[in-house]
Amino acid sequence: MSGQFSLSGRVALVTGGASGIGAGIVAALAESGATAVIADINQRDAEREAAALTSRGYRAGAVHIDLAEESSIVRGCTEALARFGTPWVLVNNAGLQDRQLLLEATAAEWDRMSAVNARGPFLMTREIARAMIAGGQGGRIVNIASAALIGSTIRGLAAYTSSKGALLGLGRASAFELAGHKITVNTVLPGGVATPGAIAAKGPAAEGPARRPLPLGRCEPRDIAAAVCFFASPAARCITNQVIAVDGGFSVS
Numbered sequence: 001m002s003g004q005f006s007l008s009g010r011v012a013l014v015t016g017g018a019s020g021i022g023a024g025i026v027a028a029l030a031e032s033g034a035t036a037v038i039a040d041i042n043q044r045d046a047e048r049e050a051a052a053l054t055s056r057g058y059r060a061g062a063v064h065i066d067l068a069e070e071s072s073i074v075r076g077c078t079e080a081l082a083r084f085g086t087p088w089v090l091v092n093n094a095g096l097q098d099r100q101l102l103l104e105a106t107a108a109e110w111d112r113m114s115a116v117n118a119r120g121p122f123l124m125t126r127e128i129a130r131a132m133i134a135g136g137q138g139g140r141i142v143n144i145a146s147a148a149l150i151g152s153t154i155r156g157l158a159a160y161t162s163s164k165g166a167l168l169g170l171g172r173a174s175a176f177e178l179a180g181h182k183i184t185v186n187t188v189l190p191g192g193v194a195t196p197g198a199i200a201a202k203g204p205a206a207e208g209p210a211r212r213p214l215p216l217g218r219c220e221p222r223d224i225a226a227a228v229c230f231f232a233s234p235a236a237r238c239i240t241n242q243v244i245a246v247d248g249g250f251s252v253s
């Protein structure tokens, strides 16, 4: 691929790239020419996804990061920088999706969800933005929140939706503070996607508006990846602090 949508010669780091939406994002970024680096707690699946891409002629790799641990994030980012170079793209994709009904919910679950879904992306943004600024080439940060923030929800998502609200706030604050370094920060809100994580999520029956029939049908990981690739591209240099839902047309359902 060439032109203003090409990521040839650039490095993209994707958290949670070993599964589901993240794996779709990693594949799309690699197909756009990037060296796609998976940062995941599941080292085995991350290595497998990276190997599948390299066997098809793309550039890919993997580093171990546990987003719940600051020391793991600092160590993993240092390793990624040393092995692959400064990322042009950071995608804060990894997230937990378990559900608890509000009236039965626990502080422990809130804290676990918040640590991985909000605090982890904050620390990833801090570490990678420092490297992007030192590299002097600008960069792209894309955060994966959720269409639950705009009503495409199901029961049991109080901790989850709140953690994604924090991620949305992080996007706005970091877009402001990083704009002077030519680093853009944008947010994608996926609707329901049948991923391993979504299917295995613990909790009460998934009832709610998100179950409505969608005019454009259910999204696949590659549909979410398309929006990420746009925000990640050199073409999107004048776009920051924006939010786009990829939700099968939920708002007109």
Ligand SMILES: NC(=O)c1ccc[n+]([C@@H]2O[C@H](COP(=O)([O-])OP(=O)(O)OC[C@H]3O[C@@H](n4cnc5c(N)ncnc54)[C@H](O)[C@@H]3O)[C@@H](O)[C@H]2O)c1
Pocket (backbone or CB within 6 Å): 015, 016, 017, 018, 019, 020, 021, 022, 039, 040, 041, 042, 065, 066, 067, 068, 093, 094, 095, 096, 097, 116, 144, 145, 146, 147, 148, 189, 190, 191, 192, 193, 194, 195, 196, 197, 198
């Ligand atoms: N699937 C959906 O319907 C849907 C809808 C809206 C938003 N999202 C969001 O999209 C993102 C990806 O979701 P998915 O459905 O592909 O999930 P998934 O569970 O299939 O994949 C998540 C990946 O994140 C990794 N991960 C989990 N905890 C981690 C940690 N502590 N440190 C590092 N990596 C960790 C997992 O190993 C896995 O590879 C999440 O942020 C999720 O909230 C998903």
